[in-house]
Amino acid sequence: MSSEVKGTHDAGADRFEPKILVFCCNWCSYAGADLAGVSRLQMPPYFRVIRVMCSARVDPEFVLRAFKKGADGILVAGCHPADCHYIGGNYRTRRRIALLKMLIQQFGYDPDRLRLEWISAGEGEKFQKTITEFTETINELGPTPMRGGG
Amino acid sequence: MRMERKARIEAARRTVEGERVRWLLGKKGQLTTTGNVFGEAITDARYSFIVQKAAAVELERNSLLMQMERGPRTVHELHDATGISKPEIVRHIIALKKWRLIEQAGMKGQSPQYTALPKRIGAGEVN
Numbered sequence: 108m109s110s111e112v113k114g115t116h117d118a119g120a121d122r123f124e125p126k127i128l129v130f131c132c133n134w135c136s137y138a139g140a141d142l143a144g145v146s147r148l149q150m151p152p153y154f155r156v157i158r159v160m161c162s163a164r165v166d167p168e169f170v171l172r173a174f175k176k177g178a179d180g181i182l183v184a185g186c187h188p189a190d191c192h193y194i195g196g197n198y199r200t201r202r203r204i205a206l207l208k209m210l211i212q213q214f215g216y217d218p219d220r221l222r223l224e225w226i227s228a229g230e231g232e233k234f235q236k237t238i239t240e241f242t243e244t245i246n247e248l249g250p251t252p253m254r255g256g257g
Numbered sequence: 258m259r260m261e262r263k264a265r266i267e268a269a270r271r272t273v274e275g276e277r278v279r280w281l282l283g284k285k286g287q288l289t290t291t292g293n294v295f296g297e298a299i300t301d302a303r304y305s306f307i308v309q310k311a312a313a314v315e316l317e318r319n320s321l322l323m324q325m326e327r328g329p330r331t332v333h334e335l336h337d338a339t340g341i342s343k344p345e346i347v348r349h350i351i352a353l354k355k356w357r358l359i360e361q362a363g364m365k366g367q368s369p370q371y372t373a374l375p376k377r378i379g380a381g382e383v384n
Contacts (some may be wrong), residue, residue: 156300167270168270171270
């Protein structure tokens with residue numbers, strides 16, 4: 108993961124190109140992302156997808172380590188509530204993300220840099236819309252405080 | 258001098274890895290539905306308040322602990338490094354001493370210095 112987040116600046120361009128990390132659960136969101144790709148939906152190219160078996164696999168440490176390594180934004184995508192393949196994984200994720208949003212504020216990060224979204228396997232369009240909106244949000248927020256941003 | 262951002266992220270990482278926060282996150286369903294051993298359940302709002310407060314306290318303690326891992330520190334030095342109020346630091350020091358995570362290492366003028374103890378493995382050793 109760390110190598111993916113490193114080198115987040117495009118040295119040749121002045122334009123800010125955000126580095127966004129997307130954790131997708133294997134059963135819903137990853138299939139949704141796949142559907143968005145197969146459907147040829149246009150999306151900003153600044154995100155990297157990491158597939159996990161469940162959104163609850165995303166340890167809070169992963170998120171903090173990614174921010175430490177210079178990620179500008181992190182999106183965690185999981186199954187809709189009550190649709191989790193592992194019964195209640197997404198409820199755990201919701202609790203963790205709420206806590207992480209509070210923690211990242213303590214060291215100067217905007218809580219909007221971390222987002223949790225429920226995306227099912229049939230919601231390719233929702234995946235595209237979420238990525239587009241999140242990229243716009245990160246563009247507005249600018250580079251991560253780790254790289255001198257706000 | 259305030260703590261650098263990387264150190265604060267590290268303190269946050271320790272906080273979410275810590276037993277107290279992990280336990281609270283894992284017990285949400287039980288605490289808000291069936292309740293504790295006395296059958297006392299709490300509301301979702303109360304649960305959120307408890308988790309946020311516990312995380313905030315743990316974050317401060319981990320920040321202080323990280324400072325004391327670098328060497329002996331007085332309360333004044335800890336205040337300068339972390340920005341946490343001195344009465345609050347004293348409360349944290351009392352708790353950290355109780356859990357044998359720190360000990361008094363000496364005196365600097367009239368102020369006691371505290372240093373972090375090496376981590377112990379297993380709850381049985383922390384008695």
